[in-house]
Amino acid sequence: MGSRSSGAFRERSPPKAGPCKGPVGSGLRIPRLRDRVRDGYPSWMPTDAASRTEHAPMLKDRYEAVLQRVGEAARRSGRRPEEIVTVAVTKNASMDVVRELFDLGHRHFGENRVQQLAARAAQVDEYRDRIREHPGASGRETPDRPNWHMVGSLQRNKVRKAIENARLIHSLDSLRLAEEIQSQSAKRDRVTEVLIEVNFGEEQKGGIAAPAVRHLVDQMGSMLNVRVRGLMCMAPNTEDEALIRNTFDRCREVFEDVRKFIRESDRIDVLSMGMSNDFEMAIECGANLIRVGNAIVGDPVVESGDDEPTPEDATD
Template identity: 45%
Template sequence: MAKRSPLAEKLDEVKDRIARACEKRKRDPAEVTLVAVTKTAAPEQIREILSLGIADLGESRVQQLTQRAGQLNEFVARRQIHGDAGTMPDKIRWHMIGHLQRNKVKSLLPFVHLIHSIDSLRLAEELDAQADKAGRKIPILLQVNGSEEPQKHGVAIGAAVHLAEQIDSMPGLQLTGLMTMAAHETDPVKIRQAFSRTREVFEELKWNKIGGASLRHISMGMSDDFEVAIEEGATMVRIGSTLFGGGVQDHEGLEEA
């Protein structure tokens, strides 16, 4: 039997941890999408994670996402043409998980599958306008400040439903859920509170029929807290350093343009 690579073993371990967290809440692990955050990953690691069947990749900077998307989309297409794609996905789903500036929206649109970080009306309006020009309806998540830290991006918990209603009326955007980040600390109570608050907002949106049938995702949880996030209802977890190493927590870079 061939020896498994360190990355393959780490991926198996993360999947096992996801499954155990789901089991605690009697959830199906298939409900949780693993987004591999490639910020600290070397190109060969990204190619390997694709060969291991992971289709969802996350980047926190527009320039890095567009560069990598161009290279790796071509890599996947080439492997398929040559008939050696194996368990590689047919198509990479690129997730923009970092803070997004309005002047970067246009360059991002051709590559992105889902934007996790819409946190203001002005940004949503710019994205809606660019989506209209591109003839697309862009799936987005509303980023809420679940930890209520003043330095964090994200709409305040109390303002989230109103902003979600405004976004839901924009023809170029498809509101598919919420994203949040817990406080970067060791207090498990505060971490869980950030996630439970976000889930409560999600349930309020559902109650008010905002987003309709498309509202189904809560993106929360990173390398150091994803199990708690899953227990609190996460349907997407964003994991980088646990998979790829590099000594950089997934929190870092998420606040950058």
């Protein structure tokens, strides 16, 4: 099992390692599962308590199983489980499931659409406020705030709302998008952390070509309000394990190349690879952040008011 999330991103220099053999290293942490799910829910909670308690054991089992697999993959690659951050991609989950995961101690959540990310971040904040205002109802202290990850493609006209809610943007894929993030972040006197999305030849997916990554990092060197934390890639949708590993190996090589290229290489410390079907291979190939959806949250659930899935929602 992983350790409890601190609710923040800490930094340290990633050790060097060959592809599929060792750690990238990172200060990001995955949470340790709490001992049990709460049996009761306060009357003020805006949800169907009976429904939540019914699906909670299955969610807990799936969550424990994923963390167990993460730990085993980490140890196979010579790392500690707590060095791997697991982002629960909740785009297909109900808000009840999000709250259940939060109650289990999970603190990293990913959404594909800015509007849904903002809405759910607000709902979890409200949930935390109610726990703080009514400590006797829940029998526990106010939990740490979660980290929200924007894992879907990001349009420039959605940047303002994204940076107000996302702790990390996983899908930077152009200089124009970087410039908009810089502009909106400067207006708010904040630094926004991003991952550059790398595409290894799949036209239907977003991202930039591997040879262009170093140039984009160089172009962003003067941007004071955008910080590149690392790279993100998605493996092809195939059962060919060799092809999947090859994609992860290539992304790891680009990651190491970028770290050698820039002066302050310590700031590039996140390699985001792997989803429900391939996260163990990704960890073995060097990933220190994975994005897991259905393996944790179960089959898709479309809530009333949710946007319909869009073609770019290919993150799990």
